[in-house]
Amino acid sequence: MKYKELYLWGRESLEKAGVGEYELDARLLLEYICHTNRNTLLVHGDKEVTGEEEEKYREAIALRSNRIPLQHITGVQEFMGLEFKVNKHVLCPRQDTECLVEEVMRYLCDGHRILDMCTGSGCILLSLLHYSNHCSGIGADISEEALKVAAENGANIAAMNRLNPWDEKTVKWIHSDLFSKVPEEKFDMIVSNPPYIASSVIPTLMEEVREHEPMSALDGMEDGLFFYRKIVAESGKYLAKEGMLFFEIGYDQGQAVSEMMKQAGFQEVSVVKDFAGLDRVVYGSYR
């Protein structure tokens, strides 16, 4: 079968199955299986695929038609220009979260200590470490399975940093229910993308997210603010003087989370919008 014919079959199958981004997903899955890129469809659509590739592609399209997230089929997600391994135990890194990383980068200095609370795949902490000098940090998560993914991502990204090699202190992963097992030290930055979807909103999420991503990474309890309350209340103890706390938030949580931070003694509390113009990040500094 020709490459383009197979693509058109995949595209039609995903469209029939009601997959939103059927064109893109059909192409990305084919590129993943055939180790090709976008040009192949544009310029080499006549190329024959092997029987094995065709069979693998048909399997991948069947999975995607059943709403398995694209990233769970390919096993990876790009974030901040880096490739992260993902599986069903971690939230797939989202573009929205790049907004959080970029905001932290504006204030991050060489040598800073960072705590990433609810680290999941480790994508936030690892991007910060990759794009800075001599910083180090801890990624904490309640899920041991997530921490295995984070550790693997950490090893992969550490291996990229040959000019500025990481040592054993650069990144540590801690199995911890919020701060319970975090060592008592002072961090310069605490960053977190905690679960923040109100429980009542969970049933309205896309099937891919609702059925296949870890609920423990999404459910922010009754009003979605449960984890912000806990983290805001405890982070003062773990922040250096003038240390900063950064959160990713849901589009309607800017006011509630900034109020919470001001009441806990944070100063210069700011809300930052994402590229869609929605409130996405709240941060402040602790004195």
Ligand code: GLN
């Ligand atoms: N932004 C994610 C979503 O909408 C939720 C992330 C989170 O709860 N931390 O799926």
